Amino acid sequence: MTIASVNVRPRSGSAVSGFWPVLRRMVSRPSGAIGLGLTLFNVVVAIAAPLLTSYDPATPNADTINLAPSFEHWMGTDSLGRDVYTRVIYGGQLAMMVTACAVAIAVTWGGLVGILLGVIGGRTDEIAMRFVDAMLSIPWLLFLLLMVSIIGGGAWIVVPILGFFYGISIIRISRAAALQVSARDFVTAARARGESLWAVVTREVFPNVADILLVEGAMQWSWMLLAFSSLSFLGFGAAPPTPDWGLMIASERSLLAIAPWSVLWPCFALSTLIVGINLTADALGKALGVDRAREKPT
């Protein structure tokens, strides 16, 4: 079992707080600026997609099958004659929405449970963490396939399952951070003062762990996007004819030799988003002074 460790350092000159100072610090490095730019670009394009194209992303057109990129169809058309450009700019919508919800679930439940365990400590923590270890050993993809075959597929079924499984690794992170914070005297002081467990968790510990959760959440978002695209690729995520990058790659991959554009463009779009989020999360971590030294989860 790999050990998750995040260092909660006392705030020093190297870390900043407040929205604008953090943002300024993030874009002060080229990697941060590029990451933030890529991420925002993808999000804005996905939201504004209907304004950026005159084609419909879902309706097949028998007259325009596998056309090469042209002035009419900037990125060509796919095997059902749909405009690839249109499908690419629409294709992030569902994935981003689904995974954003799943991240919110993961961070909330994982963060809460992790902080509670870190603060309570003792035997409760010891036993709970063994459960967490056990759950981490469940291959979540197989479990998800099982669930989907029982309940039936669909993008929104995936949300709670992704949220739940990714939340487990957040438990480890937030518990490790909460343990360090709990050892500090202001938490001891709050306990000695007679504060309730809830007050200790929300007023004393959470504000000192929030940065870490934020950075972790951003990081997980990129992994979840990959995971969701894989699911779509396997046919368990987005259902046709929804424009979705994973689904596009899956359905067009047999035509890679004939019409490579219909596969390569969604691949490219997906990569820019994931690289962008990764760089953003890294820059965010550096700006907030959160040391990320941990393993990549399963």
Place this chain on the structure above:
Amino acid sequence: MTETTLIEIKNLTLGFTSRGGQERPILRDLSLNVAAGQTIGIVGESGSGKSTVALAMMGYLKPGLKVFSGHVVFDGHDMFEISEEARTRLRGGSIALIPQDAGQSLTPTMRVGDQIDEALRLHTRLNAEQRQSKMGEILNRVRLPSAQDIARRYPHELSGGQQQRVVIGMALGTGAKALLLDEPTTGLDVTTQAHILQFLRSLVSDTGVSMVYVSHDLGVIAQVADRIAVMYAGELVELGGARGLLASPAHPYTRALLASIPRLGAKVIPAALDGFHPIVGEDRQGCAFVARCPIAQERCRATVPAMVDVAHGQAKCFYADSDGMEKIEGTPVVSTRKDEVAVEADDLAISYHHRGIIDLLLGKEVPPDTVARVGFSVNKGETLGLVGESGCGKSTILKALSGLKAPKHGRMVIDGQEIPGRVAQRTLDVIKPLQMVFQNADSSLNPRRSVREILQAPLRLYFELSHQEMETRCEELIDAVRLPKTYLDRFPGQLSGGEKQRVAIARAFAAEPELVLCDEITSALDVSVQAAALLLLKQLQEMRGAAYVFVSHDLAVVRAISDQIAVLYQGRICESGPTEAVFRPPFHPYTEVLLGAILQPDPDAVPRLLADDVIDREPPSTGCPFQRRCSRRIDARCDEILPPPRHPETGHVIYCHLETDELPALNAVE
């Protein structure tokens, strides 16, 4: 001077460059020589640049720093001109740094002998056999008993003092001509500290090595240094022979610094320095000390004074030769003790050991309790001082009182009511009168909460107040600890160490407590600030009539503010009674040891070492707790039978097998 100069710093100015491209000096125009075989003590408050000087001597700058002008010459090498390679060869070879926590610089998983061997292999050309004999020589030279045995041990099997010696030995073994010691005894027990200082003195006379000793503690410097350099805000303000400088300091800062040190002799709270140490790298004209100087004149603000010669050396002050400064007096302490009992503890026993299933199966004995047979009673408005070396259980007793660690048995009574052991079992009515202030204000204030929110927490918990009342109370509290109201909006990161501790004290008083538990609350502060914190505590006690249990390892501080004292060793009370009685003979043998090891800023007051510096991890299961280190151990009786209480005067108890008239009576104080 006829001696050869080993280290020469000439007009050194170094600092960092701000974002705007301005030079921000940390050290300003500093010149200092260290002769071969000489020990120079560099003293100053935190932020004064004293460690930066020591590091510069070995040609090292912290990241981001740059030399603006001047140079450092060590043994003929200009340390900032020679190549990195040459510097590295000198470092750890002819010049070595002994950091504050030397034990930390030893690898915990490697035997001490192997580590010394490694250092020798890297810095000398000796073969394996020669290295072996050299190692024995080194360990003998640093006066470690049975070299063979020590070499086989791991660092954690040595005491703090022994670790320090091993590190110093390594430096000497590789042929160091100069040792830079950066606060090497800070954080060690008084007895260990006294042993190390004695060792360092003998080392200088045996080997002729030069030492640069950096410390904030003039008492320590006084014991080792031939010359003293006083630093303030990156400048050298006074330099001179130790004896002369301590006897007749010329610079107002040196005078104020000396006056702020608590002395064992008098029951006064020493005078604090008003104002703040300038911010590092700040722009300034004139004298660095001007803002806090009692004799500052117009020209002090305008021009930087030059170093002028005084009787014992040099001082950077226009008025260094004038005797215009009167002696700085402290504040005498008046007892505010009332006749009502605030808190009582009776036969407390606390243990950190759990006997697990495996211990049971193996038939392991449960080690003796960490704290046992501790009892005391504190009246309202009274201060009880708990003293002892680290690990003596003084903080553990505070934990028990505050409910953070339930005692194994024993009674704790507050306001005539017995209180449960764990804070979770106590009602808010029981918790409210019992507040605690922690040693480290840095970690006892939540960095993400403003001062206002920090003060509101106890108010919200214990009182039902309207928003307006809450605000008024916060303002009253911040006012009571002498901080401006604007501080309510600050975050702990924006406060200095002393200010943070004031906020922590204000938080404790927000609950209107009857008893405040103070856990080494001044030991992390600069001496000049410590005095102010002590005065504040005393004033708050006069105003609010709270009782204090004041834990400290510093006997002079404890003496200044306590009405009663209990001396603890290994979690057992050795001696207790009214402050004056405890500081008056007869003493418990352990009290005698503690008093003997105290350092005063006076080179003539050499500490007396009455007990060995050994590690005593667990209290003995039978007999006197001090049996293993006692120089007056009688016989097996001390090992087996609990010492009986002796009563030299009413209220004064000494637990010892010696009869009252046989107890150590040498007057250690005054």
